[in-house]
Amino acid sequence: QSALTQPPSASGTPGQRATIPCSGSSSNIGSNTVNWYQQVPGTAPKLLIYSNDQRPSGVPDRFSGSKSGTSASLAISGLQSEDESDYYCAAWDDSLNGWVFGGGTKLTVL
Amino acid sequence: EVQLVESGGGLVQPGGSLRLSCAASGFTFGSYGMNWVRQAPGKGPEWLSYISSSSITIHHADSVKGRFTISRDNAKTSLYLQMNSLRAEDTAVYYCARESGYDYLASYYFYMDVWGKGTTVTVSS
Numbered sequence: 001q002s003a004l005t006q007p008p009s010a011s012g013t014p015g016q017r018a019t020i021p022c023s024g025s026s027s028n029i030g031s032n033t034v035n036w037y038q039q040v041p042g043t044a045p046k047l048l049i050y051s052n053d054q055r056p057s058g059v060p061d062r063f064s065g066s067k068s069g070t071s072a073s074l075a076i077s078g079l080q081s082e083d084e085s086d087y088y089c090a091a092w093d094d095s096l097n098g099w100v101f102g103g104g105t106k107l108t109v110l
Numbered sequence: 111e112v113q114l115v116e117s118g119g120g121l122v123q124p125g126g127s128l129r130l131s132c133a134a135s136g137f138t139f140g141s142y143g144m145n146w147v148r149q150a151p152g153k154g155p156e157w158l159s160y161i162s163s164s165s166i167t168i169h170h171a172d173s174v175k176g177r178f179t180i181s182r183d184n185a186k187t188s189l190y191l192q193m194n195s196l197r198a199e200d201t202a203v204y205y206c207a208r209e210s211g212y213d214y215l216a217s218y219y220f221y222m223d224v225w226g227k228g229t230t231v232t233v234s235s
Contacts, residue, residue, distance in 0.1 A: 002154060035222070044205055044225040044228055045155060045205075047221060047224075047225075050219070050221040050223070056223065090155075092220070098157050098160065098170075098171050099160075100157065101154050101156065102154065
């Protein structure tokens with residue numbers, strides 16, 4: 001069981017907005033920032049959002065992140081077929097002295 | 111180009127050992143903390159180990175504590191993971207990942223921003 005909780009799946013149609021929630025605890029999301037990763041099966045995770053809401057260079061502004069208390073969310077607007085991927089949230093956990101990840105959400109663009 | 115390349119994976123029997131390597135290039139390796147993360151088939155990533163830039167600070171996940179050891183050689187721009195007493199549940203793709211961070215308003219923010227392509231470890235008899 002993952003320390004961070006995500007729904008296993010999410011979906012949307014092209015052009016729509018999709019949101020992926022991530023729930024944690026006071027020792028991880030409640031105390032530290034959240035990062036999001038996009039992973040196409042068979043490839044390495046790619047940093048999508050860092051420090052709750054910052055995009056690395058090259059990541060489209062269709063992707064945005066937010067955090068409130070012990071929860072965070074990733075929003076993808078203007079869904080495109082190439083957004084079909086697995087998405088993972090991650091945060092440092094002060095109690096475990098290590099990174100924790102969510103179980104991942106598979107996004108399907110219908 | 112910033113790059114991390116893992117090697118050393120393979121098939122090993124339960125109870126055996128392996129040493130993974132991660133070769134870094136394109137950035138000042140000695141200025142960054144580094145991590146090992148693994149991903150079992152069909153599962154999400156699982157963080158294993160962290161080592162600071164000067165090797166002063168090391169953390170291991172409870173699942174591998176006492177069996178796995180992280181180390182680095184800044185002169186060789188390389189990261190290592192010594193894995194002993196391997197079990198079937200250690201079967202996974204193993205990634206090395208660079209940790210970047212910055213100070214802002216008296217807080218420190220950090221994240222794993224560069225990942226290698228991974229090396230596969232299979233533990234089976």
